[in-house]
Amino acid sequence: MKIAICDDEINFQKILRKQLEKYYGALEVEIEVFISGKDFLERFENCSLAFQMIFMDIEMPELDGLETAKRIRKINQSIPIIFLTSHTELAMEGYEVAAFRFLDKPLRIEKLITTLQAFDNLKLLDNKIEFQDGDKKLLVNWSEIQYIQSENVYVNIYLEHTNYLIRKKLYDMEKQMPKQLFYRPHRSYLINLRFVKSFNGKQIIMKNGTEIPLSRGKRNEFKLLMMKYLRILG
Incomplete structure (x- = not known):
């Protein structure tokens, strides 16, 4: 399975990657990291089926996560987008782009696991x-x-x-x-x-x-x- 992480905080990227590899197994998941919405869209627009799940930071300079997600939805309406934010009041805006889940920063491991389990349930239906x-x-x-x-x-x-x-x-x-x-x-x-x-x-x-x-x-x-x-x- 291929997962995208789009976040401009290097330390957070490392923490999230480590937990994803721990949950799925390092050999079972491929993680690609982007430091901006612009970088991610350049990759996504050329290969919109490359990823099965996207972790997206809401607060990024230039092109924020919400605007990036709106552009994603013009290409693919169903790919799960998990928003990352340290400001929970921004989460409501994520419903406009059909966010799959919201995760607080700093990362709470138990909530990440719950999110991944929900995604696994969704995959079971995706036959x-x-x-x-x-x-x-x-x-x-x-x-x-x-x-x-x-x-x-x-x-x-x-x-x-x-x-x-x-x-x-x-x-x-x-x-x-x-x-x-x-x-x-x-x-x-x-x-x-x-x-x-x-x-x-x-x-x-x-x-x-x-x-x-x-x-x-x-x-x-x-x-x-x-x-x-x-x-x-x-």
Whole structure:
């Protein structure tokens, strides 16, 4: 696994690297360190799939961590970003860029371990599902699917930058998907909880702006499932 650390404090870089190597094993993880948001973006823009996790200092000169994360999200909406900060009041702004977790500086080892365990749980759900699209077989990560919409005997599978229309029933799709990650709030939709931006009593707003109807009888169930998701994987 490859992890990026973007932080301008050399001593903190060393401490974090040491703890990551201790948790995963030095031979199981490759860590690349950057001292500024600009340096990281130059690497990331050329190879956006190089990393599985990013540790990002919020307070850096020139290009701070929040602005760097906004640019990351224009390229990749789902890569986990863990913000590092000594000022907890800045953490709220991180929700604008779907931060995975926040870690205080100086580093608290127990909180780092909790964060890494949550990431490991997320990886368990990040398997692939196979679709038949005409003559082609498609392998898609569960985590890439934002939502699925039923259209008679077909389902439309929406990803970040594309969608696939395949002949299949939504009920059969639901049986294939992990229940910790996907929920059916309406008879015509199956949604990925990772891409929920907000919700009220009548609808769910996805991060791409799509409005998904929420059936009246499922409101309480959805709230409980969403709370569970945020507690374990959010």
